[in-house]
Amino acid sequence: MSDTVLQLRDIEKHYAGPSGKVGAVAGVSLSLSPRDFVAVQGPSGCGKSTLLLASGGLLAPDSGTVSVAGKDLYAMPTDERARFRAARIGFVFQQFHLIPYLDVLDNVLAPTMALPMADGRRKALGLIERFGLGHRLHHVPAALSTGERQRAALARALLHDPPLLLADEPTGNLDEANGDAVLAHLAEFAKAGGxxxxxxxxxxxxxxATRTILMMDGRSLPDEVRQTPPREIRPSHM
Amino acid sequence: MTIWRLILREISHRTIGFALGLLSVSIAVASLAGAMTLLRAHDIRTEEIVAAKEAETKREMDKMEDDYRKIMKNLGFNVLILPKDQNLADLYADDFASRYMPEAYVDRLAKSDIVTIQHLLPSLQQKARWPEQGERTVIVIGTRGEVPYAQRTPKSPILDPVEPGTVVLGYELHRGANVKPGDTVAFMGRRLKVAKCHGERGNKDDITAWISLREAQEIFNRPGQINGILALECVCAADSLDKIRAEIAGILPDTQVIEFSSQVIARAEARRRAAETAYAAIESEKQQRARLRAARERFAAMLVPVALVGCMAWIGLSTFGNVRDRRAEIGVLRALGVRSAQILAVFLGKAALIGVAGGVVGYAAGFAAGATWGEGGPASALFQPPLLAASVVLAPLLALVAAWIPALLASQQDPATVLREE
Incomplete structure (x- = not known):
């Protein structure tokens, strides 16, 4: 069995625009192994989010393959891919995307709708404590601070112990301290083997990040790919 | 986390949307349940009205029949049995029969099982002169009183028998003789005690003298003979003289039967017409109620579909709005691995809940309205379990149909598009 968690090969994706096709991702290849923390950087519209959605099995590329834990995502039927995504891929978004009418506990348990867990509640409570939200268990998102919301979203992403975590601008709506805390949690996840x-x-x-990839106009810039030593940041709960 | 928990949490979060959906289903179901309950109340009321009218008609008919019996009895005998060879022209000219028959005939009739006549009164009638009163004309009627039927329960007689040695005098006779009950009067060579004096009747009864049959037979030298048997026609044979004649002919072949007192027949006819009129009135009432019901049905047939279509439109639009409001939620749920069929179930499940709750609430409201504003009837009779069951089953089905398209759109929403736009 391959150690590669995520393998992107020559991913291309175009969108239909008013004046024809617009290239979003053009021939990007990427490989993530356990303990990899890869940051994809680039200006708005460079194709970062498209790459992430394609990596998560949510957006089929026009060409190229996406494999997670050795499985070609887009070779699977839709329902099977959804179940696979629930088990193997965690998502964190800039807008948190917590369900507004569910409290923290139910939001963290939301992935069990897709993939039931026998010990889901115990696991969710453990994650909530771990992310410093024990006192917010039955609070709805509107009652949480932005940092708390993102930590709740992070707990939700980790409920099924996925080997791959996809984060789309997770610090975009956070202040520096909360942003650092979230990044520290992501780094910790990677250190633990994710x-x-x-x-x-x-x-x-x-x-x-352990690696940074720069993207421009849908392409990764090979010269800019660099190894960066991860900063030592201790996760803290703001 | 289950789909139902998610649905219930969402409902508690968006209570107004749920309440409006519930209200629309309730109104639609209430219009149906109300219309059906009103029609049920109408039917119950119709049954009550018709039953009351039928009971009243029956009472009237019973009373009329009883009156008829009394009238017939009061009118007296209306059937006369005569010797077969009696010339009726002579009878009408002389007021009495000139032919005779054995007195035993009446006993034969009394022992028979005849049903078309009752109250048999044998008589010997003769128009004669009353020598002790200046030869005035008098109709003498000799009778032994009514002969009881051997096979029937005895009835009170129309006429009391005249005891031997007594006489009952008509108005003109006792007035002319200046006698009163208890007096003794000389009558055709006999001394008779006046038993009774009749009031003025204005007919030939006023010159009638009633004596015992035996004495009449002696006076007119007709021992063991009579010239008529009076009888009262049975109610059952009021419209059929032929029936009476046939029955009597079977027992007394040497006789003939005539009927008089046509008022009885007229009254019987009137009674029949009254009965027909009463039953026609009941039928008319039924038809009028049926027309009213048809009008109400037509109104319900317009109101209910409009309410149902309105309800479905509202549920469809509100579900569509709900889908639009929850676009991001759908996207993230799909990202978390929730399948499109589960997204479909989330919206259809909510619609079904609205339908079930609306069905129950709507039925209760419709029932209450129908029971309050209907034409009455006990609640237990107005309550229709099949209608409640239909409401609880059909309302969710309608809600599901109405929510189907927006729910399908939600389930087919592309999560990538949603997340990119967010």
Whole structure:
């Protein structure tokens, strides 16, 4: 069995625009192994989010393959891919995307709708405590601070112990301290053996990554791919 | 986390949307349940009205029949049995029969199982002169009183028998003789005690003297003979003289039967017409109620579909709005691995809940309205379990149909598009 968690090969994706096709991703290849924390940087519209959605099995590329834990995502039927995504891929978004009418506990348990867990509640409570939200268990998102919301979203992403975590601008709506805390949690996840693909245009966020990939006009810039030593940041709960 | 928990949490979060959906289904179901309950109340009321009218008609008919019996009895005998060879022209000219038959005939009739006549009164009638009263004309009727039927329960007689040695005098006779009950009067060579004096009747009864049959037979030298048997026609044979004649002919072949007192027949006819009129009135009432019901049905047939279509439109639009409001939620749920069929179930489940709750609430409201504003009837009779069951089953089905398209759109929403736009 391959150690590669995420394998992108020659991914291309175009969108239909008013004046024809618009290239979003053009021939990007990427590989993430356990403990990889890869930051994809670039300006708005460079194709970062498209790459992330394609990596998560949510957006089929026009060409190329996406494999997670050795499985070609887009070779699977839709329902099977959805179940596979629930088990193997965690998502964190800039807008948190917590369900507004569910409290913290139910939001963290939301992935069990897709993939029931026998010990889901115990696991969710453990994650909530771990992310410092024990006192917010039955609070709805509107009652939480932005940092708390993102930590709740992070707990939700980790409920099924996925090997791959996809984060789309997770610090975009956070202040520096909360942003650092979230990045520290992502780094901790990677250290524990997970793989993180972080999409951001924030140069500071990239400092926590083990690798940074720069994208421009849908292409990765090979010269800019660099190894960066991860910053040592202790996760803290703001 | 289950789909139902998610649905219930969402409902508690967006209570107004749920309440409006519930209200629309309730109104639609209430219009149906109300219309059906009103029609049920109408039917119950119709049954009550018709039953009351039928009971009243029956009472009237019973009373009329009883009156008829009394009238017939009061009118007296209306059937006369005569010797077969009696010339009726002579009878009408002389007021009495000139032919005779054995007195035993009446006993034969009394022992028979005849049903078309009752109250048999044998008589010997003769128009004669009353020598002790200046030769005035008098109709003498000798009778022994009514002969009881051997096979029937005895009835009170129309006429009391005249005891031997007594006489009952008509108005003109006792007035002319200046006698009163208890007096003794000389009558055709006999001394008879006046038993009774009739009031003025204005007919030939006023010159009638009733004596015992035996004495009449002696006076007119007709021992063991009579010239008529009076009888009262049975109610059952009021419209059929032929029936009476046939029955009597079977027992007394040497006789003939005539009927008089046509008022009885007229009254019987009137009674029949009254009965027909009463039953026609009941039928008319039924038809009028049926027309009213048809009008109400037509109104319900317009109201209910409009309410149902309105309800479905509202549920469809509100579900569509709900889908639009929850676009991001759908996208993130799909990203978390929730399948499109589960997204479909989330919206259809909510619609079904609205339908079930609306069905129950709507039925209760419709029932209450129908029971309050209907034409009455006990609640237990107005309550229709099949209608409640239909409401609880059909309302969710309608809600599901109405919510189907927006729910399908939600389930087919591309999560990538949603997340990119967010």
């Amino acid at each position: 793989a993180v693909l972080l999409v951001t245009h924030d140069p500071k966020a990239a400092r926590h």
